[in-house]
Amino acid sequence: MLLIAPVRAASLGFGLMQPAAVILFADPHAQAKVPEQRMRETFRLTPAEMRLLVALLNGQKLAEYANVASITYGTARLHLKRLLQKTGCHRQVDLIRAATQNPTDRIWGIFNESIGSDGSNATR
Structure with a gap:
């Protein structure tokens, strides 16, 4: 399973206008x-x-x-x-x-x- 979700870049210290995302990988059968x-x-x-x-x-x-x-x-x-x-x-x-x-x-x-x-x- 792959999940890609946007995150607020400012909360991660990337600046206000920088795009950011979190990418999670998981095996649903594990x-x-x-x-x-x-x-x-x-x-x-x-x-x-x-x-x-x-x-x-x-x-x-x-x-x-x-x-x-x-x-x-x-x-x-x-x-x-x-x-x-x-x-x-x-x-x-x-x-x-x-x-x-x-x-x-x-x-x-x-x-x-x-x-x-x-x-x-x-x-x-």
Whole structure:
């Protein structure tokens, strides 16, 4: 995928009358690489919660994950509830969207507000 978008040149320091554009390249079929260690530490995710998140990002449905992980569907739902609670997301789709749109910028920008300055989970 190729995206070309105009930008305000003055905001980039090019001067008022200079044309400027941003060009982005992306592979729509590429899977997002999740910075697992950073996410585990930032959100205090358990290994089970992290495995679930990776499975969901790879397109697995919750029931499929439960079957593959040899856990009950209820246990998988409990892991998902805790994962959503820890990240500050309210729905599974919000979590996936935030993690896949731009894992290095978006996920930390959105979720940092759910983490207190001392590293503890803040309540929403």
